Amino acid sequence: MIEKAAIKGTDTVLEIGPGTGNLTIKLLESAKRVIACEHDPRMVVELQKRLHGTEMLHRLTLIHSDFLKIELPFFNLCVANIPYQISSALVFKLLAHPHKFRCAILMVQREFAMRLCAKPGDELYCRLSVNTQLLAKSDHLMKVSKNSFRPPPKVDSSVVRLEPRNPAPQVNFIEWDGLVRLCFNRKNRTLGAIFHTKSVLKLLAENLKTQRALAGGTVADGMPLLPPPVAAAAATGARPNPFASALAPPLAGASSMDVELDEDDDDDGGGGGLKADLLPVRALVDEVLAATGFAEQRASKMDLDDFMALLARFNAAGIHFYGTGIESGD
The missing domain is CATH 1.10.8.480 (Helicase, Ruva Protein; domain 3)
Structure with missing residues (x-):
């Protein structure tokens, strides 16, 4: 995901649901600043402990809140392994952001990813496909097997890239x-x-x-x-x-x-x-x-x-x- 994001040294990266911070640390190694939004108070404490005393902590802005309820700050990129149960709402919250970011690299449930990227005539082409592609160029980057995780989830995942259309389409x-x-x-x-x-x-x-x-x-x-x-x-x-x-x-x-x-x-x-x-x-x-x-x-x-x-x-x-x-x- 880090490689696909093509992070620049001047970038501010938004991460959603950092958990214990494995991806967060990789992001901080490449980006100027990381803004991480975490809802679980236990994970907030864990991440703060993990980065305590490091230079990285000063470049991390940790927001303890429900992502769907916050006002989004400015950021250049979004890189996140997003919670499957809020995938649709999260995607559209990102795409509604008035400050156009470069792209979002998201790991999502595989079927959801295929719906995001489906084309007319595809079996999974649906309202989600149309609405997403109205607002952004969507690309399926790679499949991620459920066996890549411990413990493994019940379904496979995929990494997708969403690039907001700029200018935004002139439609209500x-x-x-x-x-x-x-x-x-x-x-x-x-x-x-x-x-x-x-x-x-x-x-x-x-x-x-x-x-x-x-x-x-x-x-x-x-x-x-x-x-x-x-x-x-x-x-x-x-x-x-x-x-x-x-x-x-x-x-x-x-x-x-x-x-x-x-x-x-x-x-x-x-x-x-x-x-x-x-x-x-x-x-x-x-x-x-x-x-x-x-x-x-x-x-x-x-x-x-x-x-x-x-x-x-x-x-x-x-x-x-x-x-x-x-x-x-x-």
């Missing part, structure tokens, strides 16, 4: 994730099938109504839309965080964009079985899918440019996607 991540979540709800169904379900059309109709109400208009008067996070920020004086939905771990809770798609949820294919209030939204959806040519496309085969084009076309039609949390790991 909350809205992006809302669309991607819907598309990957059933990733092997066509977008036409997904967006024609009554539950999705009802969700889009309610969202459209809310958007226009926030803008001071009605559903029918064609008023411009005002995203809820922006409206809320304007009312409170707070600054909206476009990456907020990425900071919650998967399976943490429900979202307004989380829907269950059942087989009996489909309309009759032409909108004849829909209530009158859903017909205008159905018409907008049909226009978007026809214009983009994505009606028969599946999320599992779509790349970043495809999702960008789809979101832009939906927005142009007045349809937005805003959620309040993250539910699915896909």
Whole structure:
């Protein structure tokens, strides 16, 4: 991991979960400074004892806290063997950091690594793949056998490299994730099938109504839309965080964009079985899918440019996607 990180003598390196300090010492041998965040008080004491009386201790900043709750300091690199149970939340917290770092070299559970790096058409290509690759270039560097550890864990690990995109993509991540979540709800169904379900059309109709109400208009008067996070920020004086939905771990809770798609949820294919209030939204959806040519496309085969084009076309039609949390790991 040290070799893959290509640490410079002027670098400040962030380490997450240093434990007893084996990796920390290697980092301190190469870097100017190491910032280590450790939640376990026993490990904090152990690391302090291990470095007591050494020159390295003066170049180590040890933060005793939950990594997901701290405000990230400036750093050039992140090198860490990260806790598997918080992998997703940790990755997106790093990628949401406003000060762009050079890269992160992370050891993670192998299946998680393969999801991070999966490409369209791969079996493990999922919402995590799309969201990660929107924000960073992801590369699988090497596989690490579980037998390399004592005691060995139950699964193999992998080392991945994440390089944040600079400049960051000009997209509101909350809205992006809302669309991607819907598309990957059933990733092997066509977008036409997904967006024609009554539950999705009802969700889009309610969202459209809310958007226009926030803008001071009605559903029918064609008023411009005002995203809820922006409206809320304007009312409170707070600054909206476009990456907020990425900071919650998967399976943490429900979202307004989380829907269950059942087989009996489909309309009759032409909108004849829909209530009158859903017909205008159905018409907008049909226009978007026809214009983009994505009606028969599946999320599992779509790349970043495809999702960008789809979101832009939906927005142009007045349809937005805003959620309040993250539910699915896909």
